[in-house]
Structure formats: structure tokens, C-alpha cells
Amino acid sequence: MSKVANRPDWADDEDLDDSVVDNALPEPTKVTNKDGTITKTSWKINDEGKKVKLTQRIRITTHKEVVNPRVAERKSWSKFGLSAKDAPGPATDTTSVGENIIFRPSTNWRKDAKEEKTEAGSMKDKLKDKKVKCRICNGEHFTARCPFKDTMAPVGEEGSADVAAGPADVADAAGGLGTGKSSYVPPHLRNGAAGGGDRMGGGKFERSDESTLRVTNVSEMAEEQELRDMFERFGRVTRVFLAKDRETGLAKGFAFISFQERTDAAKACEKMDGYGFKHLILRVEFAKKAN
Amino acid sequence: MRPTLLQGHERALTQIKYNRDGDIIFSTAKDQHICAWFAHNGERLGTYHGHQGALWTVDVDPTSTIIASGAADNTVRLWDIRSGKCLKVWDFNTAVKRVEFNEDGTQLLAVTEKRMGFLGTIVVLDINLDVEAEQSDEKAMTITCEDAKATVAGWSYMSKYIIAGHEDGTISQYDAKTGEQLDNTQVHEVDTVITDLQWSSDRTYFITAGKDKTAKLVNARDLEVMKTYVADTPLNSASITPKKDFVILGGGQAAMDVTTTSTRQGKFEARFYHKIFEEEIGRVRGHFGPLNTVAVDPTGKGYASGGEDGYVRVHQFDKAYFDFTYEVERQAKAQGQM
Structure with missing residues (x-):
């Protein structure tokens, strides 16, 4: 390998230290932040031979579970095969966490799915009865196909x-x-x-906007699921959005709840405004003021 | 629920199995190794290397010491779960499409492919559940399927029967001691392949999935079809959930037709049906290709699905799943308490 090829590109990484030889990687560091999270920094050399800095921010929550002694014993087994060199805990190259999926079994599952479908198909239905009308002669064909298109001007x-x-x-x-x-x-x-x-733009969005509630003063520890459970008592909830901090994963203190029916939303707004949830009092109002 | 994605394979998944305690998941794919994973966090325990062809099937014994695998290199292998060492290799004439341990792990059945002039067979092997012990070379019993080859097979309760699903949509019941065919019933539509057969936790009944877009719940003793679940796509796998009375079906358009369809139309979702009411109660999306296999945690806490896309997705059910009951179930419960 030539010397030029060996030198990392200046644009690649500002953390790269030119004086360090490629195979000498800096020691991984571990810093505990003020909010209880841990920032882990490690370096590795990727497939292209370039040095990569990996920064992970981790929050550790302890979740206790009583398991069978056999299961507990198996957890201490050493790894083998392709995983022999992996550190304890899930390796990032084989294991990742997928996006959240809302799965709520329901008897009218089919009906709900159908509603979704008709929404998309409504445009087609609306246009089904529309007749094609020529702007030149008002005949039942496209203007471009009109036999008079070269000889006549459009009507009016x-x-x-x-x-x-x-x-x-x-x-x-x-x-x-x-x-x-x-x-x-x-x-x-x-x-x-x-x-x-x-x-x-109207149709779906317009309607859902009108039946969306803004919930403020939500506890940091709140979960979307809890909000959904609380608000579902008043009617079918189509969307729950809880603003979360990207890094810590804690709630930012506000959320949006969309109902299918505005009447349900109004009911929920009335009942839930001032409701005590996780040591804070919720404030609920319509996201968009009624005109 | 937030699924855990496991990317240990480079090719389409073929089978997933949980061990009895539900803490380890074994997965096989058309690449040549088996992966073992911890179910609770998706950590990979290890991989098992040695097969020279696509792996079709894996099963774990009830004590979680040994796994058996069958592959397109015409072998069945036994592996030590803990160390990843291969303990034994049995050679066959054709590819092995399905292996399953019986209830106490003393015997293993293997379903072999019909090819190159060889008829499809179901072979029974005696297993010594000790990692150190020598395994016998002898095949304890061979059942030959003369008309239609078997695609799937399994052991019933008390290892009394061997139940096999065939490529023509029939199900056979064999005496597990003698190998004599006791019954043969057309369960799925004529000439549609039975793609999967999984047992209830007590092995008295099982569910079959078919390319005829249905899954059937069948009694092991008299092969009576108890329930039918109708889907809108060919099915590759079906599983019965413990704790809750549901079944999970997986399928999707055949792999060769997939490129012409969007993920939405492809129906690459796990479908949940109520076991008793035969009604669809929900779907879980996520895969980019058809689901080749679904497996349920024997403790009822979650399930895993493997797709043509090479991913295993492990799901832990959340509260809504356990809370769901039908109105009649709630009423019955209320009356029972009174």
C-alpha cells in the first residue's frame, strides 16, 4: 500500500489523529453524564481500513425478572462460532432494535383496516362518476383528442x-x-x-387536525402507550405522538392525541384537562382552535 | 412492542425454534450455519458450522443440551448447544427437510426429500441425550411415502403417533412404534403443499399451514379438522400460542413473485387469529419478504418470525395482547366468579 493511500482523507473524520499509527487505537472511554446517562466512546478500524469513532449514549434501567435456574445458568455460557469474539451483551452488527409496532388485537380489526383503505380509494370513487368533457366542443373525450382542436378555439x-x-x-x-x-x-x-x-390537502388531514388534542405538562416518565390507554376510553385514537428527547429518550412534556371523531376529542378534552398523571396535572386543549 | 432484529444470516430463513424454557432461539437459513440467540435481548450465543448446503430445519431437545439439524447436503447433524461442536453426522440419500425430537428427546425423526429416484422417507433415529455419549449409526425405523412425499412431520403426545403432512395436501398418521400407516386424510385442498406443522403445548392437536391459503387445527388422535383459518395469501408457517387462545400465521407471495409487488400488497405480515372463533384479530408488519417461519415462545411471552429477507424479528408481547378478550369470554368469566 502506498503512503498516500494509507493517509486518511482530511474530510473523513475530525477526530482522526494523524500522528497515531493505524493499528494503535485509543483506549475506549466511558463518561457518566449529569442526567445519569453514560457516554461510551470506542474506536475501531472498518472494512476500508479507516479508523472510525463510535459514540454511544446509554441509559441503563434495571429490569428485574425471576427466571428458572437453568435459564440463568445458560446466560453465563461463553460465546462460540462467529460470536466467539463478541463482548458480553448484544453485538451491534447482529442485533438491533426495530421501530415500535403498535399491535392491539381487536375483533373489528378488519373494519378498521378497511376504513384506511377506503380513505385511499376515495379519490378514485369520487372520480368514477365524472365524465370526461372536452373544453373545445363539450364532447365526451379529452381536449387533446378533439377532432376540432385545430380549427376551433375553446368554449369561452x-x-x-x-x-x-x-x-x-x-x-x-x-x-x-x-x-x-x-x-x-x-x-x-x-x-x-x-x-x-x-x-x-383537505379530507383526511383537515379532519384529523380538528380532532387532535395537545396535551401539555406531561411527566418525563410518560410512555406513548400509557397516554393511548388513558385517552382510548373516550373513543378511537388514531395517533399518539409523544415528543421525546432524542438522546435521553425522556418525554419532553407535550404530546398530541388524534381522535377519529371530533366529538370524542371534545369529551376527552373536557374530562382529561386537569387530570393528575404521574404527579403532574395534565393540560389538555385542542391543537387547532375551532374557527 | 419493539421487535429485536437479528441479522445473523445472509439468506432466507428456513426455520426458527425456541427451546422449552423460551430463553434461546435457534434459527436456520439457506446459508450454511445455525445461529443461537438469547431471546430476551437478541444477543447471539454462537453459530454452528459444518453443513455444506442450505439448512432446512433445526430442532432442540427438551432439556436444551443438543440440537439436531437437517440440510441440503443430505445429512442430519447433532450439535452440542453449549460449545457449538458437531457430535454426530448421519448421511442420507437426499436432502433433509424436517427434523423433530419426540417429547422426551430419546428419538429424532427426519423427513427426507424425494429426488434422484429415491422416494421420500421419514426416518427415526435413536438419540442418547448425553454430549459425551456415542450415538448409534443405526436407523431405528424408516417409513417410505409411496404416493406423495412428506414435507413436514412430528411426534404426537406420548410419542404415540408420527403425523406427517404431504405435498398433495393430505395428512398421515403412523404408529410411532411400528411405522404402520393408520390413517390418511385430505385436510388441505388437493395438490397443495403442506408447508408447516406445529404442535400445541400438550401435543394432542396441531396446526398445519398450506399453500391453499388456509391453516387447519387438527386433532392428533383421529385427524379431525377442528378449526380452519382462512387467509388471503399462501401460508408458509403457523403456530399456536400458549397462554392466549390465538394462532399466528405467516406467509406471503412466493419468493419468485415478490419483486413485482410492493410490501403492502405482498402481505408480508404475521396474522393473528383467535384459535376458537377463527377470526382474524390483528397483524404485525415488518418483514420485507414473505414470512418463511414463525415460532412462539413456549412461555407465551413472545414470538419470532423469520422471512425471506434474511431477518429474524423477535417480538415480546405487550399488555394489550394479554388483555384482549372477546365479549363472551369476559361475560363467562364474570359469571364464573359470581
């Missing part, structure tokens, strides 16, 4: 008006593009687009 001046918007919109398309008079109108404020925008 409102060429930009959406076909789906219907005749009512066509009448007052003053804000539309190209009608002059007024200054620039951004696309989402134009008449023709208004309907389209509603259909796109």
Missing part, C-alpha cells in the same frame, strides 16, 4: 378553469390566470384551484 375565454370545477366556477373565474385586470394571484388562491386544493 375560461380555458384555465378546471373541468371538474363545473359550470358554477366558470361563471366567476375572474381571479383566474390571464384575465388581466388584477395583479398576480398565487395558484392556491385562484378560483379554479381553490376546489382542487381543498380536495388534495
Whole structure:
């Protein structure tokens, strides 16, 4: 290997120390932080022969479990095979933790899943009855396919008006593009687009936003599951979001709970505001103020 | 619940087994080693090397001292769990698709493939459950499947019967002492492969999974179909959960069709059905490919699934799982207490 190739790239890692020979790795360090977490730093050489610094931040919670003596004995067995050189505890290259999966058995599981599906398929259903209408001759074909497209101008001046918007919109398309008079109108404020925008952004999001509660003054030790259990008493909860600190994993003190029905949300808001949970008093309000 | 992902294999998983105490998981895949894992944290205990072909099957004896494995290199091997040493190799004419210890671990059955002019067989081997002991070379018994090859097999309660599932959708009952065929019943649709057979904890009944998109709960004594679970995809594996009356089914589109489907359409989910009411009660997603195998912790605390994607996902059930009951169950319980 040439000397140049051996030298690490300056852009690779600022922690790299040029004076240290490749095979001499710094000692791993272990620092206990103020909040009880441990920061572990270790170095290793990766497949490309480059030195990599690995920083892990760990919180240790002790979870006691009584097991059979046979099981306890097996836990002390030494590793072998491909794992022979692994340190005690799960090795990072073979074991990782997946994302959280909410699994709640329910008898109407099929119904819930179906609702989800119809939401996605609703656009298709809506458009099923829509007939294709030519802007030039009002025939039942696409404008591009119109036999008169080279010889006739579109019906009226409102060429930009959406076909789906219907005749009512066509009448007052003053804000539309190209009608002059007024200054620039951004696309989402134009008449023709208004309907389209509603259909796109609205529907699911709009509704769930209205039935979302903001919960503040939540204890650090709270878990999403606990919140879900508390709020599910009032109706079907579609989403629970508990803001957590990325590094410590502790709750930041606020959460959002989305209900399927706004009425349920209102009920929950009323009942749960001021509820004592883990030595703190919850404050519950609608995430979006009703207009 | 937060699953633990185990990445010990480079190819599709073929079987997962828990030991009886539910603390160690053994996994086999089409690469050539077996992995042993601690179930509680996903730590790898070790790997077992020696097979020269794709591994199809693994089983652990009831005392957790020895595991047996069967592979496409036409061998069955015994391994010492603790040290990873190979204790014994038996050679066969064709690949070994399934091994299973009987209830007390004194005998092992092996299902061999039908290939190269050899008929499919079920072979019984005597096992000495001592790591130091010499294992006998003799095959205690051989059952030959003349019409349709066996794909899966297992020991019933008290090692009384050997139950085998065949490639034509039938299930056979053999006397475990003599090897005589006592019964043969069409359980799954004609000419659909039975892909898995797993026992209830007392081995009086079992569940079979079939490519005909159903799983059946069958009585071991008279091969009566007690329950049928209908899925919308071919099934590769099925398991009965202890503690709660559920069954877990795993499947998905065949591996060769997978690239043309999205993960959503591919139905790569573990499906939970209620054992008694035959109703689907939920799904657990996560795999990128069809589920080849599911296994339940014998203590009922969790389950593991292995997929065509090469991952093992170990799940520990949370409270919602244990709390779930049907309205009628709650009523019955309330009345019982009164």
C-alpha cells in the first residue's frame, strides 16, 4: 500500500489523529453524564481500513425478572462460532432494535383496516362518476383528442378553469390566470384551484387536525402507550405522538392525541384537562382552535 | 412492542425454534450455519458450522443440551448447544427437510426429500441425550411415502403417533412404534403443499399451514379438522400460542413473485387469529419478504418470525395482547366468579 493511500482523507473524520499509527487505537472511554446517562466512546478500524469513532449514549434501567435456574445458568455460557469474539451483551452488527409496532388485537380489526383503505380509494370513487368533457366542443373525450382542436378555439375565454370545477366556477373565474385586470394571484388562491386544493390537502388531514388534542405538562416518565390507554376510553385514537428527547429518550412534556371523531376529542378534552398523571396535572386543549 | 432484529444470516430463513424454557432461539437459513440467540435481548450465543448446503430445519431437545439439524447436503447433524461442536453426522440419500425430537428427546425423526429416484422417507433415529455419549449409526425405523412425499412431520403426545403432512395436501398418521400407516386424510385442498406443522403445548392437536391459503387445527388422535383459518395469501408457517387462545400465521407471495409487488400488497405480515372463533384479530408488519417461519415462545411471552429477507424479528408481547378478550369470554368469566 502506498503512503498516500494509507493517509486518511482530511474530510473523513475530525477526530482522526494523524500522528497515531493505524493499528494503535485509543483506549475506549466511558463518561457518566449529569442526567445519569453514560457516554461510551470506542474506536475501531472498518472494512476500508479507516479508523472510525463510535459514540454511544446509554441509559441503563434495571429490569428485574425471576427466571428458572437453568435459564440463568445458560446466560453465563461463553460465546462460540462467529460470536466467539463478541463482548458480553448484544453485538451491534447482529442485533438491533426495530421501530415500535403498535399491535392491539381487536375483533373489528378488519373494519378498521378497511376504513384506511377506503380513505385511499376515495379519490378514485369520487372520480368514477365524472365524465370526461372536452373544453373545445363539450364532447365526451379529452381536449387533446378533439377532432376540432385545430380549427376551433375553446368554449369561452375560461380555458384555465378546471373541468371538474363545473359550470358554477366558470361563471366567476375572474381571479383566474390571464384575465388581466388584477395583479398576480398565487395558484392556491385562484378560483379554479381553490376546489382542487381543498380536495388534495383537505379530507383526511383537515379532519384529523380538528380532532387532535395537545396535551401539555406531561411527566418525563410518560410512555406513548400509557397516554393511548388513558385517552382510548373516550373513543378511537388514531395517533399518539409523544415528543421525546432524542438522546435521553425522556418525554419532553407535550404530546398530541388524534381522535377519529371530533366529538370524542371534545369529551376527552373536557374530562382529561386537569387530570393528575404521574404527579403532574395534565393540560389538555385542542391543537387547532375551532374557527 | 419493539421487535429485536437479528441479522445473523445472509439468506432466507428456513426455520426458527425456541427451546422449552423460551430463553434461546435457534434459527436456520439457506446459508450454511445455525445461529443461537438469547431471546430476551437478541444477543447471539454462537453459530454452528459444518453443513455444506442450505439448512432446512433445526430442532432442540427438551432439556436444551443438543440440537439436531437437517440440510441440503443430505445429512442430519447433532450439535452440542453449549460449545457449538458437531457430535454426530448421519448421511442420507437426499436432502433433509424436517427434523423433530419426540417429547422426551430419546428419538429424532427426519423427513427426507424425494429426488434422484429415491422416494421420500421419514426416518427415526435413536438419540442418547448425553454430549459425551456415542450415538448409534443405526436407523431405528424408516417409513417410505409411496404416493406423495412428506414435507413436514412430528411426534404426537406420548410419542404415540408420527403425523406427517404431504405435498398433495393430505395428512398421515403412523404408529410411532411400528411405522404402520393408520390413517390418511385430505385436510388441505388437493395438490397443495403442506408447508408447516406445529404442535400445541400438550401435543394432542396441531396446526398445519398450506399453500391453499388456509391453516387447519387438527386433532392428533383421529385427524379431525377442528378449526380452519382462512387467509388471503399462501401460508408458509403457523403456530399456536400458549397462554392466549390465538394462532399466528405467516406467509406471503412466493419468493419468485415478490419483486413485482410492493410490501403492502405482498402481505408480508404475521396474522393473528383467535384459535376458537377463527377470526382474524390483528397483524404485525415488518418483514420485507414473505414470512418463511414463525415460532412462539413456549412461555407465551413472545414470538419470532423469520422471512425471506434474511431477518429474524423477535417480538415480546405487550399488555394489550394479554388483555384482549372477546365479549363472551369476559361475560363467562364474570359469571364464573359470581
